[in-house]
Amino acid sequence: MKRLAKIKPIYLVAPEKFSFIxxxxxxxxxxxxxxxxxxxxxxxxVDHEKVTLQTPEALTAFLSVLADPxxxxxxxxxxxxxxxxxxxxxxDSGLCEYLKIPNQLRPPSPSGNIQKRKNYKVSPKTAYxxxxxxxxxxxxxxxxxxxxxxxxxxxxxxxHNHAGGSSDNKERWFASAYCQxxxxxxxxxxxxxxxxxxxxxxxxxGILRKMAxxxxxxxxxxxxxxxxxxxxxxxxxxxxxxxxxxMINQLAENRKIENLVVITNDVWANVSSGEFRRLxxxxxxxxxxxxxxxxAVNS
Amino acid sequence: MNTxxxxxxxxxxxxxxxxxxxxxxxxxxxxxxxxxxxxxxxSGEEFRENLLEPRFLQALEQGQKLLxxxxxxxxxxTSFLEEAxxxxxxxxxxxxxxxxxEFQSLDEPLLTDEIEKYIRDTARRK
Numbered sequence: 505m506k507r508l509a510k511i512k513p514i515y516l517v518a519p520e521k522f523s524f525i526x527x528x529x530x531x532x533x534x535x536x537x538x539x540x541x542x543x544x545x546x547x548x549x550v551d552h553e554k555v556t557l558q559t560p561e562a563l564t565a566f567l568s569v570l571a572d573p574x575x576x577x578x579x580x581x582x583x584x585x586x587x588x589x590x591x592x593x594x595x596d597s598g599l600c601e602y603l604k605i606p607n608q609l610r611p612p613s614p615s616g617n618i619q620k621r622k623n624y625k626v627s628p629k630t631a632y633x634x635x636x637x638x639x640x641x642x643x644x645x646x647x648x649x650x651x652x653x654x655x656x657x658x659x660x661x662x663x664h665n666h667a668g669g670s671s672d673n674k675e676r677w678f679a680s681a682y683c684q685x686x687x688x689x690x691x692x693x694x695x696x697x698x699x700x701x702x703x704x705x706x707x708x709x710g711i712l713r714k715m716a717x718x719x720x721x722x723x724x725x726x727x728x729x730x731x732x733x734x735x736x737x738x739x740x741x742x743x744x745x746x747x748x749x750x751m752i753n754q755l756a757e758n759r760k761i762e763n764l765v766v767i768t769n770d771v772w773a774n775v776s777s778g779e780f781r782r783l784x785x786x787x788x789x790x791x792x793x794x795x796x797x798x799x800a801v802n803s
Numbered sequence: 804m805n806t807x808x809x810x811x812x813x814x815x816x817x818x819x820x821x822x823x824x825x826x827x828x829x830x831x832x833x834x835x836x837x838x839x840x841x842x843x844x845x846s847g848e849e850f851r852e853n854l855l856e857p858r859f860l861q862a863l864e865q866g867q868k869l870l871x872x873x874x875x876x877x878x879x880x881t882s883f884l885e886e887a888x889x890x891x892x893x894x895x896x897x898x899x900x901x902x903x904x905e906f907q908s909l910d911e912p913l914l915t916d917e918i919e920k921y922i923r924d925t926a927r928r929k
Contacts, residue, residue: 626843628834632877650878650911657880661837747881 513547513581522552522566522590523559524791525765528772529784531562536785538569547579550603552594555585560682561765561793563597564620564693568678570602571622572697580604617641619681624674625664631656634681638690641683642798649801651760652692658748659694659792667698667790670707688798689762697789700769702727712736712746724771725780732766732775752792760800765793823862825854828875838882847886855887859895862903873908873915881921884914889921897926 519534521527541548570580582603585591598620619637621630635652639645660677667675675698682691699707702724706713716736721727730736734750756764756776764775768790773780827835831854836845855871862869873879892900900922908914 626837626846628832628836628843628845628877632834635877648877648910650876653878654880657835657837657878657883661842661880661882664837664842745885747885751881 511545511547511579513549513579514541514545516541516548516550518550518552518555520554521557522555522562523557524562524565524767525559525774525793526557528767528781531565532767532783532787533785535565535569535787538566539788542569542575542578546575546577548581550580550582552585552590553583555590555594556587558585558590558593558597560597560618560680560691561693561695561791563594563599564678564680565695565791567597567599567602567620567680568622568676568695568697570599571678573676574697617683617685620678621680622676622678623660624676626657626660628657630679631660634679634692637681638683638692638796639801641685641690642688642796642801647801649796651755651800652796655692655752655755655761655794656694658752662748663694663696663698663790666701666704666708667696669699669704671699689795691793691795693791693793695789695791700788700790701731701766702769702771703788724769725773725782728766728768728771728773729780756794761794762797762800763793763795765791767791767793822867823858823865823869824872825858825869826872826875828872830854833876835876835879835883837880838886842882847883847890850883851887851890855891856894859891859900859903863899868903868905870905870907873906874910878911879914881917884918885921888918889925892922892925897922 516534516537519527519530522531524531538548538550569575580603582605584594584605596618598618619634621627621634623630631653634656635649636646638652639647639649656679663675663677667677675696677694677696680693684691698704716722716727716730721730721736727736731749732753734747734753752761752764753775755761762776766773766775767783767787769788770783770786771780772783827850831850832845834845835850836843838846839848840846859869888900888904901919906915906918
């Protein structure tokens with residue numbers, strides 16, 4: 505690390521709107537720059553000073569890159585947002601565990617509004633802890649909420665089984681829960697820096713891709729739509745597999761989870777609102793974001 | 804197909820004592836996992852091999868239905884349910900499994916239908 509400290513870091517500027525949901529093209533370009541810089545020079549300096557808006561999924565995605573085992577021998581420094589609100593959220597996010605702040609500003613004690621977890625496998629204990637955190641924050645007591653627990657287990661299994669593509673390496677997932685009690689909701693992010701859904705399908709589930717082509721589905725946006733609504737799976741005859749993503753989609757349709765967003769490879773999709781679009785720069789991984797609102801748990 | 808799994812609304816203590824019975828939350832885990840043991844702990848495969856199949860065979864021998872209480876867990880992933888119950892149907896046949904399983908799920912009443920679908924779907928894959 506001492507040797508790295510002597511290397512002049514690559515200077516990167518974080519997008520003012522530090523949001524994968526609201527500013528997907530600039531944010532995905534930023535992540536690509538971070539990956540490239542860490543791969544090239546092993547030392548980066550990221551300037552967040554001008555950030556005026558941050559969203560939890562972007563902070564978690566950035567954190568997952570800095571914490572990626574592929575970059576374990578790299579050095580990260582940063583300048584935190586000047587805006588007081590953004591500064592608080594930034595420091596609270598836990599980024600300072602991975603990003604050295606040169607101005608000696610000590611991160612405050614965590615507010616307790618954010619929980620982060622990471623693993624390679626399916627971890628029922630983690631799914632429970634994140635669910636418990638959300639319920640405690642929303643209600644002041646733990647209570648069962650199977651749709652949330654279920655979503656986590658499905659996503660952990662997907663990353664464990666598919667995110668590495670044809671490689672034998674398992675990808676690590678990163679999950680966060682960010683409670684906004686004042687808005688009566690908790691925001692969840694689940695991200696991996698693997699190969700992404702479409703590349704994974706091409707590499708490990710050739711039959712699914714071939715069937716899609718036969719059905720005239722060559723576009724990734726159409727592919728994702730069909731994957732979400734379960735039509736693709738049922739047409740392949742793979743009845744016992746691939747039920748997890750349609751189940752998550754169904755939970756979103758029934759509003760058990762809300763504002764469901766999927767970002768993978770060249771597709772950005774707000775599944776809940778039905779808005780699907782293409783990412784200009786792409787994202788080599790898969791990110792899921794959703795919210796659980798107090799009233800959904802009550803219903 | 805006339806055979807149906809039946810969901811029950813209440814379980815008497817005498818039921819539990821007199822016939823093959825599983826409470827997944829109490830006897831396996833309240834925190835169920837995904838499909839295979841290699842995915843992580845408390846998988847559907849682990850549940851089927853360690854608990855479900857032995858009790859199912861016991862029920863067959865006794866000519867009874869195995870009563871499975873689904874309540875008390877944090878929830879179930881599709882892969883867990885499919886591997887456990889679809890897996891049982893792949894090994895012992897759809898009809899036999901449907902005839903000898905009975906479920907209770909007061910927490911999530913629709914789970915019974917979902918499981919039944921997974922069991923029946925195994926026949927469609929032939």
